[in-house]
Amino acid sequence: MISTILIILAVVYFLKNLLVDVKVSNPLENSGEGDPTIVSGKFTPKLLVKYNGSDDPKIFMAVKGNVYDVTNGAAFYGPGGPYENFAGRDASRGLALNSFDPSVLTPLDQPLDTLNNLSATEKESLESWEEHFENKYRLVGTLHNETELEATSEPTKEKSS
Ligand SMILES: *[C@@H]1O[C@H](CO)[C@@H](O)[C@H](O)[C@H]1NC(C)=O
Ligand SMILES: *[C@@H]1O[C@H](CO)[C@@H](O)[C@H](O)[C@H]1NC(C)=O
Numbered sequence: 001m002i003s004t005i006l007i008i009l010a011v012v013y014f015l016k017n018l019l020v021d022v023k024v025s026n027p028l029e030n031s032g033e034g035d036p037t038i039v040s041g042k043f044t045p046k047l048l049v050k051y052n053g054s055d056d057p058k059i060f061m062a063v064k065g066n067v068y069d070v071t072n073g074a075a076f077y078g079p080g081g082p083y084e085n086f087a088g089r090d091a092s093r094g095l096a097l098n099s100f101d102p103s104v105l106t107p108l109d110q111p112l113d114t115l116n117n118l119s120a121t122e123k124e125s126l127e128s129w130e131e132h133f134e135n136k137y138r139l140v141g142t143l144h145n146e147t148e149l150e151a152t153s154e155p156t157k158e159k160s161s
């Protein structure tokens, strides 16, 4: 009885690995997870706000021009969480200032926050947050000005490090 279970488990495990391999070997299957609203990993503020956890279960957040999938951190970034204001938004200034005040968020119809008036301490705070996001969450794209995305419709490969 137990050995039968073990054999079944082994077979399931083997098949699962096989499926994962197939998925990994086909990069096209992975990009944007087939979500048509993700334009080759490039977001504008208005495109990003769709991922604030209300309409779509996925929650995305931008930090220093990179967009991360923070769905696994929904307890923090999801509706009712302490950081919910940041869901679907560029959170850079808020993280730098350690502030959840709505005023730290750039209005959706305005150009991206250049962050060039941050103090050294604020920049440091932002950098350690960025490190946290890089380590914990999947990078799903980059954040761009509305005008920039209109001008370059050609898909480009962005590299993160
Ligand atoms: C979340 O996004 C939806 C549109 O997708 C919008 O209607 C709603 O107001 C947004 N919520 C917040 C808190 O920004
Ligand atoms: C977005 O646009 C603003 C104003 O047009 C500009 O200052 C800023 O550098 C741009 N940001 C990016 C990331 O291109």
Ligand SMILES: *[C@@H]1O[C@H](CO)[C@@H](O)[C@H](O)[C@H]1NC(C)=O
Residues within 6 Å of the ligand: 113, 117
């Ligand atoms: C820095 O720039 C932001 C965005 O342009 C602005 O909202 C904020 O008031 C500025 N802060 C200071 C201290 O100048």
